Amino acid sequence: MKILITGGAGFIGSAVVRRAVADGHEVVNLDALTYSANLENVAGVANSPRYAFEHVDVADAAAVSGVFARHRPDAVMHLGAESHNDRAIEDPLIFVRTNVLGTAVLLEAARAYWRGLEDAAGERFRFHHVSTDEVFGALGEEGAFCEDTPYDPNSPYSASKAGADHLVRAWGRTFGLPVVLTNCANNYGPYQFPEKLIPTVILRALEGKSIPVYGDGRQVRDWLHVDDHAEALLLVLQKGRLGETYLVGGDSTQRNIEVVRTLCASLDRLAPANIGHAERIAFVADRPGHDFRYSIDASKLMRELGWAPTRALGDGLHDTVRWYVENRDWWQGIRDRGFHSERLGLVKA
Numbered sequence: 001m002k003i004l005i006t007g008g009a010g011f012i013g014s015a016v017v018r019r020a021v022a023d024g025h026e027v028v029n030l031d032a033l034t035y036s037a038n039l040e041n042v043a044g045v046a047n048s049p050r051y052a053f054e055h056v057d058v059a060d061a062a063a064v065s066g067v068f069a070r071h072r073p074d075a076v077m078h079l080g081a082e083s084h085n086d087r088a089i090e091d092p093l094i095f096v097r098t099n100v101l102g103t104a105v106l107l108e109a110a111r112a113y114w115r116g117l118e119d120a121a122g123e124r125f126r127f128h129h130v131s132t133d134e135v136f137g138a139l140g141e142e143g144a145f146c147e148d149t150p151y152d153p154n155s156p157y158s159a160s161k162a163g164a165d166h167l168v169r170a171w172g173r174t175f176g177l178p179v180v181l182t183n184c185a186n187n188y189g190p191y192q193f194p195e196k197l198i199p200t201v202i203l204r205a206l207e208g209k210s211i212p213v214y215g216d217g218r219q220v221r222d223w224l225h226v227d228d229h230a231e232a233l234l235l236v237l238q239k240g241r242l243g244e245t246y247l248v249g250g251d252s253t254q255r256n257i258e259v260v261r262t263l264c265a266s267l268d269r270l271a272p273a274n275i276g277h278a279e280r281i282a283f284v285a286d287r288p289g290h291d292f293r294y295s296i297d298a299s300k301l302m303r304e305l306g307w308a309p310t311r312a313l314g315d316g317l318h319d320t321v322r323w324y325v326e327n328r329d330w331w332q333g334i335r336d337r338g339f340h341s342e343r344l345g346l347v348k349a
């Protein structure tokens with residue numbers, strides 16, 4: 001099928017693009033190329049006859065409609081977003097513009113295009129919104145999110161994603177647009193922009209700098225390898241029930257400090273330094289409104305669509321460290337553009 005993928009130059013979007021092209025789909029990658037985008041992430045498919053790129057802002061209605069008219073996709077996978085919690089504290093309005101308004105603009109363009117399709121193509125059409133488990137807020141020591149968990153976002157990022165989720169569901173219920181939604185746990189793997197925890201730890205360690213851990217590091221996250229996520233997304237797009245939400249998670253919860261220590265142990269093996277990497281860990285001020293724990297019950301996706309994660313967290317983290325060690329050119333390019341994994345998102349008094 002021909003899939004319009006937004007945010008396909010980012011971390012998860014590029015994994016979906018690479019996987020979709022490898023699976024034989026045609027892909028149109030719509031991306032505004034913000035700071036976190038990198039066309040090197042899709043260089044391996046850029047010359048494929050099944051790949052096209054559109055440098056378009058998802059909130060630009062005329063440009064987005066033009067993409068639908070030119071490419072006539074069978075489905076949309078919407079991943080283009082502002083994605084980093086710390087930046088949402090610095091500049092929340094860009095999150096509202098891209099994640100809420102941008103999603104509404106994309107929905108309207110998709111609706112106009114879908115209404116013009118003949119019956120069979122209209123029935124096959126899908127709009128898949130890719131979202132986060134953070135829309136459900138924070139858990140205590142027990143329990144896990146499931147599809148019925150009430151929305152309770154705590155941060156400007158998660159609130160903007162919750163707003164987008166609600167818009168997508170409303171376009172489905174009100175206009176009959178054939179939508180599916182997924183909410184996923186924290187992703188890790190190659191090509192992740194070095195502002196999120198895992199690439200920040202790896203790169204700062206490789207550069208001999210301190211390794212920042214927010215607060216006491218006891219926050220718990222559910223981690224999923226990005227390639228397992230990409231596979232789940234393509235499965236939900238093709239086989240998910242209309243109007244349904246599926247939670248996606250790796251059943252791999254760990255405290256942040258445990259993840260950091262695991263990464264340091266891998267770094268000691270793959271890039272030994274004059275001191276053990278864990279000795280560079282520095283506990284720093286916590287993120288304002290930092291959610292304590294996320295955990296995903298992905299049993300609906302596993303039961304209905306037969307999906308299961310394929311990578312154990314320990315192996316996946318080790319492979320991720322190896323990827324950053326072996327792909328210095330990729331991240332040095334980001335450093336050269338002035339991004340040094342510096343601290344963002346402390347609320348000023």
Ligand code: NAD
Pocket residue numbers: 006007008009010011012013030031032033034035036037038056057058059078079080081082083084098102130131132133161183184185186187188193
């Ligand atoms: P990312 O920051 O690496 O990539 C985002 C991409 O969206 C970039 O290529 C960027 O250029 C593009 N983009 C931003 N604003 C745009 C705009 N106005 N118009 C068009 N394109 C725009 O983010 P990611 O980590 O790959 O996340 C992708 C999606 O998955 C997001 O919707 C995010 O909310 C969701 N998600 C992420 C995680 C995670 O752990 N990273 C977990 C669950 C869900």
